[in-house]
Amino acid sequence: MRDIFFDLSIRSVRLNYLRSILASVGIVIGVVAISVMGMLGTNMQLEVKDQLSSGANTIVITPDVVRMGPPGSTPTSSGTSDVISKAQLSKIKIAAGSNASYIIPVYSTNTEFTLGSVPGRGMIYGIDPGDITSFLTIENGTNIGGINDALVGSTIATNFNLKLGSRIKIGSSSSGSRPEVRIVGILKERGMASDNVGTDNAIIVSDEWYTNQYGGKDEYPQVNVIVKNIDSISGVETAIDTKLNTDAKKSVVRIQDASSRLSSITSTLGTMTTFILAIGAISLLVAATSIFNVMMMSVTERVHEIGILLSIGTERGEVRRMFLYEAVILGILGGGVGGIASLVIGYSVVSAMIGSTAYFFMPESISYIPIGMVIGIVVCVVSGLYPAWRASNMDPIDALRSE
Amino acid sequence: MNDSPLIRLSEVSKVYHLESGDFAALKKISLDIYEGEFIALMGPSGSGKSTMMNQLGILDVPTSGELFIDGKNMADMTNLERTHMRRDIIGYVFQKFYLIPLLSAYENVEYPLVLKYKKRDTTGKAAAVLKSVGFDKEMGEHRPNQLSGGQQQRVAIARALVNDPKIILCDEPTGNLDRKTGFQIMEILCGLYEEGKTVILGTHDPKIAEYAHRTITLEDGRIAG
Numbered sequence: 264m265r266d267i268f269f270d271l272s273i274r275s276v277r278l279n280y281l282r283s284i285l286a287s288v289g290i291v292i293g294v295v296a297i298s299v300m301g302m303l304g305t306n307m308q309l310e311v312k313d314q315l316s317s318g319a320n321t322i323v324i325t326p327d328v329v330r331m332g333p334p335g336s337t338p339t340s341s342g343t344s345d346v347i348s349k350a351q352l353s354k355i356k357i358a359a360g361s362n363a364s365y366i367i368p369v370y371s372t373n374t375e376f377t378l379g380s381v382p383g384r385g386m387i388y389g390i391d392p393g394d395i396t397s398f399l400t401i402e403n404g405t406n407i408g409g410i411n412d413a414l415v416g417s418t419i420a421t422n423f424n425l426k427l428g429s430r431i432k433i434g435s436s437s438s439g440s441r442p443e444v445r446i447v448g449i450l451k452e453r454g455m456a457s458d459n460v461g462t463d464n465a466i467i468v469s470d471e472w473y474t475n476q477y478g479g480k481d482e483y484p485q486v487n488v489i490v491k492n493i494d495s496i497s498g499v500e501t502a503i504d505t506k507l508n509t510d511a512k513k514s515v516v517r518i519q520d521a522s523s524r525l526s527s528i529t530s531t532l533g534t535m536t537t538f539i540l541a542i543g544a545i546s547l548l549v550a551a552t553s554i555f556n557v558m559m560m561s562v563t564e565r566v567h568e569i570g571i572l573l574s575i576g577t578e579r580g581e582v583r584r585m586f587l588y589e590a591v592i593l594g595i596l597g598g599g600v601g602g603i604a605s606l607v608i609g610y611s612v613v614s615a616m617i618g619s620t621a622y623f624f625m626p627e628s629i630s631y632i633p634i635g636m637v638i639g640i641v642v643c644v645v646s647g648l649y650p651a652w653r654a655s656n657m658d659p660i661d662a663l664r665s666e
Numbered sequence: 667m668n669d670s671p672l673i674r675l676s677e678v679s680k681v682y683h684l685e686s687g688d689f690a691a692l693k694k695i696s697l698d699i700y701e702g703e704f705i706a707l708m709g710p711s712g713s714g715k716s717t718m719m720n721q722l723g724i725l726d727v728p729t730s731g732e733l734f735i736d737g738k739n740m741a742d743m744t745n746l747e748r749t750h751m752r753r754d755i756i757g758y759v760f761q762k763f764y765l766i767p768l769l770s771a772y773e774n775v776e777y778p779l780v781l782k783y784k785k786r787d788t789t790g791k792a793a794a795v796l797k798s799v800g801f802d803k804e805m806g807e808h809r810p811n812q813l814s815g816g817q818q819q820r821v822a823i824a825r826a827l828v829n830d831p832k833i834i835l836c837d838e839p840t841g842n843l844d845r846k847t848g849f850q851i852m853e854i855l856c857g858l859y860e861e862g863k864t865v866i867l868g869t870h871d872p873k874i875a876e877y878a879h880r881t882i883t884l885e886d887g888r889i890a891g
Contacts, residue, residue: 272767278768568766578781
């Protein structure tokens with residue numbers, strides 16, 4: 264048999280079911296807001312982490328250039344070069360030694376291009392064809408074989424409806440003679456590339472074709488070092504730093520890996536998640552006011568009943584318990600429905616906003632539902648504390664007279 | 667009858683502090699009530715009868731003077747101890763029954779047992795006491811609003827009796843009942859007196875007061891006779 268005070272609370276909730284449901288709706292909204300916002304933020308973080316961690320074993324080396332002019336202008340530097348020279352590449356190779364499985368010099372620039380009469384803009388990378396498959400996946404077609412062969416990223420391929428064999432004219436349509444490349448392969452989608460080679464909206468040509476068109480042979484804007492063992496990454500970075508950045512006052516190259524980018528991006532996303540969680544918490548605050556109001560109404564309406572309970576020997580703690588049970592029932596009701604709604608709404612929102620629910624059921628993500636439910640119940644109990652205290656501290660004679 | 671009184675009032679006064687000034691509802695009342703007595707407390711409206719019943723029911727404490735119940739001075743007791751006295755020593759029957767509306771007749775009778783033993787009654791005591799006032803199991807499942815006034819008062823008496831209290835306090839127990847039902851209720855109370863309970867009956871009806879063996883009349887907060 265159940266606790267008689269719990270029975271009294273359940274019957275009171277049932278008696279005023281409409282009011283109780285309305286109060287619980289507030290908790291439902293609060294729980295959904297907290298859970299969904301939390302899950303959305305976490306899924307974003309996990310998605311980004313996954314995309315970046317695919318290049319976690321890559322060190323990106325770029326010239327340590329201080330841009331003095333506006334964006335797009337020629338970079339000027341405080342005494343350092345804005346490219347990595349052949350000599351510096353050799354030093355990188357020596358420093359990395361046997362720890363590196365690949366050392367990939369990458370040429371890159373932003374370019375206009377035309378497919379038929381349709382113009383477009385994107386990055387063009389010049390990479391040794393032998394290095395391409397070491398970090399890029401060709402989803403359709405083959406690797407670059409001939410001098411005019413090119414690969415395209417998945418976004419360009421989709422947007423321009425490119426097929427294998429399609430030809431793209433590189434350069435501005437206003438310029439006279441423009442070189443043409445033939446698409447021999449379409450790359451797999453990479454998303455956010457941690458190695459600074461974002462190929463989704465790019466054209467990849469051979470290093471030879473690139474330097475023929477743009478010049479700057481052996482002057483690389485970037486060199487990527489793929490290490491054999493991820494544990495050796497910091498050792499390799501130190502070795503390169505020691506070898507190239509010999510002047511303590513002025514760095515020649517900037518050395519980065521995915522982990523520093525990852526921590527920076529996840530930290531930003533974490534801040535965003537906290538912010539949107541705070542917005543969700545505001546709805547719980549509104550719900551708390553609603554529960555408080557309902558509990559105060561319940562106490563006010565039942566003053567006479569409280570008087571009866573106290574006059575026949577009910578302890579004040581038992582009266583308090585009865586009203587707290589009522590708050591817990593409203594919390595469990597709101598939290599339970601909120602939890603189920605969070606699952607459905609959260610799945611839909613994550614699917615719609617991130618495009619993938621691969622991480623939805625991961626503990627870091629799904630745990631926001633029980634967390635939201637517990638917060639909802641705690642909010643209910645806290646909201647019910649004062650009304651319960653007020654009920655238990657009534658004078659029995661005054662309460663009986665309130666009829 | 668025991669030599670020492672079950673209830674002793676020694677110069678008990680009760681003063682209410684109102685906006686219009688202090689109002690003394692009881693003025694230095696001294697009174698002894700012995701175990702097994704059947705007492706009628708009479709008096710017109712405003713005589714202090716209800717205030718006196720509240721003092722005897724430990725719902726209130728005197729402003730001055732001393733009130734002893736079952737040998738204990740109410741002034742020396744904590745709020746929780748007074749609550750336990752109300753639960754264990756006193757059975758209160760109100761004029762308007764004051765049953766708990768959300769509980770069935772059976773649960774209303776069971777309720778004081780739950781308060782005392784901190785668990786639902788599995789001994790059958792609640793059902794037995796309910797049966798003693800003429801309720802079968804089916805009737806016991808009814809909520810108070812499904813019962814007549816007389817039936818509600820029977821349930822209220824059963825609730826007052828279930829913890830086997832020494833004192834039964836009845837405040838105008840027939841006030842909300844028709845004459846016939848009122849007499850039936852009085853017969854039950856007489857039966858309790860015959861079983862050895864101390865019954866204190868607050869009433870303004872001389873016919874009802876005739877059931878008692880001792881009548882105390884209050885007038886203007888003092889014992890008039």
